[in-house]
Amino acid sequence: EAEVAQSPRYKITEKSQAVAFWCDPISGHATLYWYRQILGQGPELLVQFQDESVVDDSQLPKDRFSAERLKGVDSTLKIQPAELGDSAMYLCASSYHRGGELFFGEGSRLTVL
């Protein structure tokens, strides 16, 4: 069964360090999303790609977060420097087209000490 791949599953880092997450969407899915989910809350969109282009990064804290999807397939989300408040689950999702059903990867749980 096709699925969204994410790594690492867990990451513990100290504040001010850099951290990166990787996502490989379901094959053929043109739209890729990065969400952040804090415990007890729903996922909140960080950035949305259509192929290799960013279509929405209005909620991405651009002073410390960056995201890319260079060839329109896999994607990397980077945080530098990490802050205590960045501790959360980082979820990647993909859909066949914009507005279509989202399918999530297993997520990357970040703990910043």
Next chain:
Amino acid sequence: QKEVEQNSGPLSVPEGAIASLNCTYSDRGSQSFFWYRQYSGKSPELIMSIYSNGDKEDGRFTAQLNKASQYVSLLIRDSQPSDSATYLCAVNNFNKFYFGSGTKLNVKP
């Protein structure tokens, strides 16, 4: 006002009962609606999508949409302990998804 509102629960139902989960949304122009199940520590898993007014059934699950009232619900029939999870409502509005904070469901054996 949040885009999507859900009662956080917990909603407790006995095994075999019907669980009813509700969600309201603020933007009348929203086009499509989704229910996700999320087990503790895991990622959301799509249960159902619904696009037009009325009911949509899939096995033990029924999604109901009332656009006039801006209301989406999920019914789970014959609830099982394995249904115990947080259920997230998501609304798509012009290709932007908004998630509620989820309702925690406990199914007691």
